[in-house]
Amino acid sequence: MALAFLAAVTQLRPDTVGVMSFRETILLSVAGLFAGYLHWQHRRRIRQRLTAERQWTGRALDASRVAPRIQQLREDYLAGLHSCSRDWAYRRALIASARRALAWLAFFRPRQAHLSDHENGTGPR
Numbered sequence: 001m002a003l004a005f006l007a008a009v010t011q012l013r014p015d016t017v018g019v020m021s022f023r024e025t026i027l028l029s030v031a032g033l034f035a036g037y038l039h040w041q042h043r044r045r046i047r048q049r050l051t052a053e054r055q056w057t058g059r060a061l062d063a064s065r066v067a068p069r070i071q072q073l074r075e076d077y078l079a080g081l082h083s084c085s086r087d088w089a090y091r092r093a094l095i096a097s098a099r100r101a102l103a104w105l106a107f108f109r110p111r112q113a114h115l116s117d118h119e120n121g122t123g124p125r
Helices: 002-010 022-054 067-075 088-103 111-120
Strands: none
Touching: none
16 A cells, blocks of 8 residues: 555656645545555554453462571571572673673774775674
């Protein structure tokens, strides 16, 4: 539909400046109806969301499942800490990768190294 509208608009004649032809009137009416339809759909979607939120009853938090864990942490908070994080190697590799990527940026490199890489066709790998 949008392509047909664009094709029709490109065929408008510039010799009738100030006077709308029948085709232009129809195109303007179709564009207005399409914009109205889109606006109506948008408002309908918004209203549906609002009514769905109003009908939500919600639920209470069942604290009996977490109460023993909270009590344990209150007594000995160090027991809750992990002695060694399991994903330390991943974080370390991620930081090293980011460091390498930043090192290849032209801002962090000497001017001569940046120019020679462009001449040789080498770059980050």
